[in-house]
Amino acid sequence: MLDYPSLAAVAAVVREGTFERAAAALGITPSAVSQRVRGLEERLGAILIVRGQPCLPTALGRTLCAHLDRVRLLEHDLAPALGPSVGAGERLTVPVAVNADSLATWFPTAAAAFARATQATLDIALDDEAHTAARLRSGEVLAAVTAEREPVPGCRTLPLGALAYAACASPDLVARCFPHGVTASALEAAPCLRFDRRDFLQVRWAQAALGVERLGPVHWVPSTHGFLDLTRLGLGWGLHPLVMVEADIDAGRLIELVPGRRSEVPLYWTATRLHAGALSRLTSAVRAAAGTVLRR
Structure with a gap:
């Protein structure tokens, strides 16, 4: 079994770029973050983070961060059944990739509707519509607005319009x-x-x-x-x-x-195939907002 607190430390370093900022985000000391990351690397026998400015994930590190994102998404649906003490104070963040022109036109409506429905947050990566799907393939995001209609393994692609x-x-x-x-x-x-x-x-x-x-x-x-x-x-x-x-x-x-x-x-919405409520609500919000601007 994976050590999820240690994996969370890895993901925080990747997301924040440094051990210091990761420590601040997790509410622990930089030394504790370093110990968790190093301990997980020793148990797995592989380097997960390339130390630098900023710190970057190795291929395995990126894969494990993507796994953690999926686990958090699924656990979010379990929280109400597990009681208020489980996951208290934790807020779900969904990483997505969006092109600049969508972000400047119709996507904010989708983001606002999603946030109202779920109280979750979005971590939006900005990229050209021809390249957002690559972020999905690498595991950096869970969903993307993309110009690629070809399916991404493990994902579902829906046409949004042009x-x-x-x-x-x-x-x-x-x-x-x-x-x-x-x-x-x-x-x-x-x-x-x-x-x-x-x-x-x-x-x-x-x-x-x-x-x-x-x-x-x-x-x-x-x-x-x-x-x-x-x-x-x-x-x-x-x-x-x-x-x-x-x-x-x-x-x-x-x-x-x-x-x-x-x-x-033409634009498409490609999202990982997880039966998670938050992802379904995001997909619904994206399709509704796109339908008001994009041509069918």
Whole structure:
């Protein structure tokens, strides 16, 4: 049998990044955390944490942390039957991975509904929708909003709908960079915004809309709201969730480069196959919130 207090110490170090912060989170001394981690490593005959700044889990350490998350999720359902003294003061935290644009649009509604229904908390890891499923495969999270429809072993995948995007620019940038209309040559010269090096949404849209193979100067802006603010200020053009820019387009604060030429990113909810009440309620909240924004 696993020593769960020691495993909890391992998970705390991985989550917090240092032994000191893990000790503060657990309410024990750093020495006690170190002893628990070292004792479990000696019993298992394997290193679980690579010491550093921050401390990182080994493959086995990550697997054991994922196991602990699942155990806590299942034990949460048992707490009412075991009486008030069992698990008193402990709050369930569910680790999930979400892409930035979902977090900026519809996912907060799901998170708020889940918290009201369960009084549990969420530990949200932010990542590109093409990479959130990797966090699920590694055991870092129990569920993810992802663009991957392929099943993850041990998980269930549900379609949520597609998030629609519109390519927009400020009136000032349109006047400066597209005086004769939005052509392929003009688009290749105009400055654009990209979220990060893994963001190819603008590239795909430009290729599909105008056959553009190369974008102009790129500003890297790793923030959904910052991305929109800088577009409004004329730093460059970019694709934005339609739900965030419809009012700006209608009011003339932003101009859609090719009206009606939208891009859609299908999204899925992939969650571990555990018959746990909290996870079921989170899934219900996610599907309900997504249904109000995403296109079916």
